[in-house]
Amino acid sequence: MRVLLDHPNPFLLAHGGFQIQIQQTGAALKQAGLEVDYLRWWDEAQRGDVIHYFGRPPVAYVAAAQRKGIKVVLAQLLTGLGSRPRWLLPFQRAVTRLGRRVLPSMISAIFGWDAFRLVDACVANTAWEGRLMEYIFGAPHKKVHLVPNGVEEVFLNSPVAPRGQWLVCAATITERKRVLPLAQAAARAQTPLWVIGKPYAERDPYFQQFVRFVRENAPLLRYEGAVGDRAVLARVYREARGFVLLSTMETRSLAAEEAGACGCPLLLSDLPWARSVFGEKAWYCPAGPSVKRKAAVLRRFYDAAPGIEPPPKPMTWLEVGRTLAAIYRGLSR
Secondary structure: OEEEEEOOOOOOOOOOHHHHHHHHHHHHHHHOOOEEEEOOOOOOOOOOOEEEEOOOOOHHHHHHHHHOOOEEEEOOOOHHHHOOOHHHHHHHHHHHHHHHHHOOHHHHHHHOOOHHHHOOEEEEOOHHHHHHHHHOOOOOHHHEEEOOOOEOHHHHOOOOOOOOOOEEEEOOOOHHHOHHHHHHHHHHHOOOEEEEOOOOOOOOHHHHHHHHHHHHOOOOEEEOOOOOOHHHHHHHHHHOOEEEEOOOOOOOOHHHHHHHHOOOOEEEEOOHHHHHHHHHHOEEEOOOOOHHHHHHHHHHHHHHHHHOOOOOOOOEHHHHHHHHHHHHHHHOO
């Protein structure tokens, strides 16, 4: 079986956990014994049995693939939708249903709502995301499959090390990840914080503001960019006092799972994805804008971290690859 991976946005324009997820999924599928390639839009001779589309494919794309006998698997991160208050979801569902009925097909096709019903399978990272695919977009229950992210062996098998003083946040330096309010809360709470990551662009005003604040509050705050060596990053997590991610929107944080695989206590924004993945095995902070409230929670977490039980071990990428392979094979029956 030959699987083609496709995604609408070039990696050179944006980086982050989704890029790692796509690359690791491809490697895992190869380990599981499948032929894997990235879809080459210019190559009319390319062949495949399944397209695994990371995103929401256009309806016309799905129809064209299926006419050629190619199965289409949708794997969209419902980041914004999955982070909205629950009371808003019935309204979004009603708007989506109304749009399907009253909008011309040419207009409704732009939103790609029907892709969830027309594809051969939908892959959800969390149970919450799977519910949204069914509830909001009408994906048939039998087509929705829960497949979590995997974690690399370098994190799962990292050697135990003494915990140090630093809370660690690994995230893209962008407003959605709330790294600046986190740094402000850490300064207020007097908790050492090490932020790891890079911006989408060095000239980004938010990034520049973040860097200035860190410099003004050194050595309590620390920022040295990204850590490219995965073994080094695993060691950072092993030696960290705790891992913190207070983003406003998230689907499933790969960084949080990598830190958790290293036995790191977790403090996360109180969003549905986090509760769905970690349950009572993490600490939670309200997702609102109050730095004062964040500082209070951060201080309590810092003090309690040495006694917090780490989350359970996540799946390996090989297990993810085997799970996806089984889904693909089921489509051909």
